[in-house]
Amino acid sequence: MSLCFHSVVKPFPLFSQFDFNRYTWNPNLTTRFPIHDYSNSNVRRNCQHLFNPSIRILEHGTGVLSPTDDGPEASVGSQSPDTDDGVLQELAEEDAGSAPANVSTKKFAKKKANDSEEDGEDSRFKLRNGREVFEEKAYLVGVARKDETEELFSIEESLKELAQLADTAGLMVVDSTYQKLSTPNPRTYIGSGKVAEIKAAINAYGVETVIFDDELSPGQLRNLEKAFGGKIRVCDRTALILDIFDQRAATREASLQVALAQMEYQLPRLTKMWTHLERQSGGKVKGMGEKQIEVDKRILRTQIGVLRKDLESVRKHRKQYRTRRLSVPVPVVSLVGYTNAGKSTLLNQLTGADVLAEDRLFATLDPTTRRVQMKNGKEFLLTDTVGFIQKLPTTLVAAFRATLEEISESSLLVHVIDISHPLAEQQIDAVEKVLSELDASSIPKLMVWNKVDKASNPEEIKLKAKNLEDTICISALEGTGLDEFCNAVQEKLKDSMVWVEALVPFDKGELLSTIHQVGMVERTEYTENGTLMRGHVPLRYARLLTPMRQMCVSQSPKSWEDDMSL
Numbered sequence: 001m002s003l004c005f006h007s008v009v010k011p012f013p014l015f016s017q018f019d020f021n022r023y024t025w026n027p028n029l030t031t032r033f034p035i036h037d038y039s040n041s042n043v044r045r046n047c048q049h050l051f052n053p054s055i056r057i058l059e060h061g062t063g064v065l066s067p068t069d070d071g072p073e074a075s076v077g078s079q080s081p082d083t084d085d086g087v088l089q090e091l092a093e094e095d096a097g098s099a100p101a102n103v104s105t106k107k108f109a110k111k112k113a114n115d116s117e118e119d120g121e122d123s124r125f126k127l128r129n130g131r132e133v134f135e136e137k138a139y140l141v142g143v144a145r146k147d148e149t150e151e152l153f154s155i156e157e158s159l160k161e162l163a164q165l166a167d168t169a170g171l172m173v174v175d176s177t178y179q180k181l182s183t184p185n186p187r188t189y190i191g192s193g194k195v196a197e198i199k200a201a202i203n204a205y206g207v208e209t210v211i212f213d214d215e216l217s218p219g220q221l222r223n224l225e226k227a228f229g230g231k232i233r234v235c236d237r238t239a240l241i242l243d244i245f246d247q248r249a250a251t252r253e254a255s256l257q258v259a260l261a262q263m264e265y266q267l268p269r270l271t272k273m274w275t276h277l278e279r280q281s282g283g284k285v286k287g288m289g290e291k292q293i294e295v296d297k298r299i300l301r302t303q304i305g306v307l308r309k310d311l312e313s314v315r316k317h318r319k320q321y322r323t324r325r326l327s328v329p330v331p332v333v334s335l336v337g338y339t340n341a342g343k344s345t346l347l348n349q350l351t352g353a354d355v356l357a358e359d360r361l362f363a364t365l366d367p368t369t370r371r372v373q374m375k376n377g378k379e380f381l382l383t384d385t386v387g388f389i390q391k392l393p394t395t396l397v398a399a400f401r402a403t404l405e406e407i408s409e410s411s412l413l414v415h416v417i418d419i420s421h422p423l424a425e426q427q428i429d430a431v432e433k434v435l436s437e438l439d440a441s442s443i444p445k446l447m448v449w450n451k452v453d454k455a456s457n458p459e460e461i462k463l464k465a466k467n468l469e470d471t472i473c474i475s476a477l478e479g480t481g482l483d484e485f486c487n488a489v490q491e492k493l494k495d496s497m498v499w500v501e502a503l504v505p506f507d508k509g510e511l512l513s514t515i516h517q518v519g520m521v522e523r524t525e526y527t528e529n530g531t532l533m534r535g536h537v538p539l540r541y542a543r544l545l546t547p548m549r550q551m552c553v554s555q556s557p558k559s560w561e562d563d564m565s566l
């Protein structure tokens with residue numbers, strides 16, 4: 001559960017540990033943090049006050065954040081009392097000549113009038129993950145670089161995906177906007193005209209959260225919060241993804257990884273939170289807020305250290321498990337791909353596993369491995385992994401590195417693609433980009449075009465795939481193309497094996513049967529001195545067979561040599 005982007009009806013147990021005397025809510029508080037419910041872990045508990053954006057929920061004593069509670073004024077163009085017009089003015093001056101601050105007030109006014117009647121508050125209470133939550137209203141903002149050629153996704157596409165992410169996090173997206181810039185404004189990311197336009201939209205829609213499509217610097221975050229009046233939560237795509245991961249983390253390892261990523265993201269942004277202390281005391285204890293920031297940063301650093309240690313011990317366990325698994329001579333195949341491509345559905349179809357597969361982004365966070373038994377008796381291990389997305393936060397990739405090691409240690413990667421998606425090509429590129437960051441580009445790969453049943457032109461797609469190397473079409477949902485998939489996996493696994501001819505003595509019968517299981521033995525022949533075999537075997541077994549490979553040279557029957565000369 002997250003406190004980041006929506007509010008929960010009932011007060012949380014975590015607040016019982018909250019020190020109300022120390023942390024009284026102040027309506028003039030200028031900074032709220034787009035981070036999260038730390039109730040699940042001891043680590044979080046100690047520094048929850050650093051992150052809790054819902055202080056005011058509690059202070060009001062109702063447990064509900066009402067959109068009208070100190071919310072922005074509804075009328076277009078009105079200024080909330082906290083508005084820092086100075087900032088806006090400053091920005092306007094600095095930005096004079098760029099986008100005009102001409103706000104389409106009519107559009108917003110009309111929208112507001114409709115909303116206030118239909119959009120009763122009741123409709124904003126939603127049941128999510130078994131809890132009743134209050135959906136906050138979110139407004140999305142993007143920047144299109146004037147030189148868009150370097151971007152994988154167009155700005156419209158990227159904002160559409162951001163809206164999907166916001167929905168997954170439990171927000172209600174009311175509208176979005178973007179601005180074309182050659183370089184983002186270092187102070188506010190967007191120009192002053194855009195800031196003013198968004199401010200009008202905030203008032204008109206009663207927006208509670210403004211989300212930017214790119215990572216904002218701590219300074220930009222602060223300036224934007226100030227410019228929007230100090231009561232609106234401003235956050236970025238990274239914080240949103242971190243929040244979704246936080247909601248989805250089901251295992252200890254995932255929770256620790258997400259908490260670490262969140263704290264590392266938060267550390268440089270931990271400023272200004274304490275300015276209200278100075279204001280409360282009428283400025284008599286100037287510098288108190290500054291000191292508190294230092295204290296909080298120290299607490300946070302200590303907690304990051306504790307988290308890293310905890311993670312290390314969890315990872316040790318995972319490593320032991322992996323080593324044990326590697327000792328079982330079955331090749332490991334990893335499913336990789338863009339989020340929502342159908343990886344978990346494929347794993348479930350092939351193995352009867354019960355991994356959560358749903359039409360939402362980031363349904364899977366933890367890897368699950370299952371054994372796949374093929375019709376010819378061969379086996380491989382199939383691992384389902386976390387999905388990727390464009391602009392994946394680097395803190396998250398770093399935090400999930402251990403989990404992602406599963407990928408880099410596989411014999412084969414199966415890149416699952418939602419071929420029915422209009423942006424399939426861009427999604428492929430985004431996945432390839434992450435794979436290269438993980439140094440996994442050199443692992444043999446099979447491209448799987450999934451959801452062919454959903455595509456508008458399935459026959460055309462199948463034909464196209466047939467003409468491409470290492471590409472097959474399936475419908476994981478309908479279970480079609482799975483035999484071809486298994487055969488293709490087997491063929492591709494050969495790429496990671498070594499061609500071997502060896503004379504295996506009769507007392508090494510066990511080794512030979514393992515080779516039959518894990519390799520692709522093409523021929524065997526019994527001789528006086530042992531079994532002659534030839535085929536593809538994993539590197540490990542090729543090494544074990546080295547002494548027997550020499551012996552085989554003199555023993556190869558004539559027919560095998562004929563085979564070779566063909």
Ligand SMILES: Nc1nc2c(ncn2[C@@H]2O[C@H](COP(=O)(O)OP(=O)(O)OP(=O)(O)O)[C@@H](O)[C@H]2O)c(=O)[nH]1
Nearest residue numbers: 340341342343344345357358362363364387476477
């Ligand atoms: N029509 C159709 N839908 C599919 C197919 N495969 C998966 N889906 C649907 O796509 C959605 C996402 O499937 P998942 O298996 O959860 O996708 P995933 O790649 O594991 O997603 P993440 O865990 O978020 O990375 C679900 O609603 C599935 O039912 C398919 O072949 N055809």
Ligand SMILES: [Mg+2]
Nearest residue numbers: 343344363364
């Ligand atoms: Mg999944």
